[in-house]
Amino acid sequence: MMELTRKGEYAIRGIVYLAAQPVDRVCLLSEIAAAVDVPPTFLAKIFQQFSKIGLVRSYRGTGGGFLLGRVPEKITLLEVVEAVEGPIIPNRCVVGTGECARDVSCTVHPVWKRVQEQVRDVLEGVTLKDLAGG
Amino acid sequence: MMELTRKGEYAIRGIVYLAAQPVDRVCLLSEIAAAVDVPPTFLAKIFQQFSKIGLVRSYRGTGGGFLLGRVPEKITLLEVVEAVEGPIIPNRCVVGTGECARDVSCTVHPVWKRVQEQVRDVLEGVTLKDLAGG
DNA sequence: CCTAACAAGACATTTTTTATCCTTTTAGGG
DNA sequence: CCCTAAAAGGATAAAAAATGTCTTGTTAGG
Ligand code: SF4
Ligand code: SF4
Numbered sequence: 288m289m290e291l292t293r294k295g296e297y298a299i300r301g302i303v304y305l306a307a308q309p310v311d312r313v314c315l316l317s318e319i320a321a322a323v324d325v326p327p328t329f330l331a332k333i334f335q336q337f338s339k340i341g342l343v344r345s346y347r348g349t350g351g352g353f354l355l356g357r358v359p360e361k362i363t364l365l366e367v368v369e370a371v372e373g374p375i376i377p378n379r380c381v382v383g384t385g386e387c388a389r390d391v392s393c394t395v396h397p398v399w400k401r402v403q404e405q406v407r408d409v410l411e412g413v414t415l416k417d418l419a420g421g
Numbered sequence: 422m423m424e425l426t427r428k429g430e431y432a433i434r435g436i437v438y439l440a441a442q443p444v445d446r447v448c449l450l451s452e453i454a455a456a457v458d459v460p461p462t463f464l465a466k467i468f469q470q471f472s473k474i475g476l477v478r479s480y481r482g483t484g485g486g487f488l489l490g491r492v493p494e495k496i497t498l499l500e501v502v503e504a505v506e507g508p509i510i511p512n513r514c515v516v517g518t519g520e521c522a523r524d525v526s527c528t529v530h531p532v533w534k535r536v537q538e539q540v541r542d543v544l545e546g547v548t549l550k551d552l553a554g555g
Numbered sequence: 556c557c558t559a560a561c562a563a564g565a566c567a568t569t570t571t572t573t574a575t576c577c578t579t580t581t582a583g584g585g
Numbered sequence: 586c587c588c589t590a591a592a593a594g595g596a597t598a599a600a601a602a603a604t605g606t607c608t609t610g611t612t613a614g615g
């Protein structure tokens with residue numbers, strides 16, 4: 288239960304590798320994929336998602352590649368995970384009202400809320416700087 | 422990410438219903454399924470898993486049905502969830518050594534360990550008595 | 556205009572989830 | 586001894602999600 292998917296795992300490996308590079312060093316997707324041992328085409332999809340929300344910046348054409356979108360100490364593991372896996376949802380009912388008709392008086396509901404908070408807190412407390420060994 | 426499956430959700434609903442019954446009241450599967458709004462055949466599979474590990478006791482034939490295997494205050498939500506969903510595994514590497522070749526020096530590994538502990542702590546701190554409103 | 560590199564979308568395969576059905580076993584009652 | 590009630594166990598099937606791949610388009614440099 289609660290298992291991170293490959294996609295999430297690959298995403299973390301890839302962006303941590305980026306965070307460990309010298310500032311302004313542009314990395315090729317192929318280089319990152321080889322370094323962290325992830326299928327290049329799959330990693331491409333992941334980095335496209337990162338790019339859309341600004342977690343990484345990308346440059347096309349000759350001399351192109353990827354850069355971290357912000358300094359590593361300003362990117363949390365929570366952001367990275369949620370970027371590719373979506374929000375941390377231990378159970379449907381924590382999404383919002385109306386997802387489960389029983390939520391009004393459900394005794395289990397608050398437990399999932401707590402689980403969600405705890406997980407978010409752990410992941411939010413870790414930055415790419417921590418992970419890259421800045 | 423980290424979403425409980427229907428099976429887990431159904432399992433909780435079913436056993437919480439049992440926990441809310443008077444002591445020694447035997448419940449039919451059909452009754453439980455109707456009360457908590459779960460497909461009866463699916464709930465049957467779930468209760469078979471419960472039965473195997475003693476979370477519930479079952480009796481066959483006329484007058485048969487299900488009873489809680491222990492008093493509600495001695496059954497934690499963690500046990501219930503793990504009974505049907507398996508152990509709480511935020512990432513492969515928390516299972517044990519050898520699951521990931523990188524785990525020796527991986528900076529992310531300890532984070533998943535912490536997530537696992539936090540989730541387990543929350544779920545272990547809640548009993549069926551709490552949930553059934555004993 | 557040729558090549559390098561990422562972007563985007565369609566497609567394919569495998570695994571997991573979410574069940575349902577059928578047969579077997581156990582137990583009680585007439 | 587049979588009939589019915591009820592759970593146990595196993596096989597099967599449809600739907601959804603995960604895990605990639607492929608093809609084509611876009612952008613940029615030389
Ligand atoms: S925990 Fe309660 S509110 Fe949440 S999905 Fe289950 S029944 Fe609904
Ligand atoms: S977090 Fe580290 S040890 Fe765990 S699976 Fe990922 S690379 Fe391996």
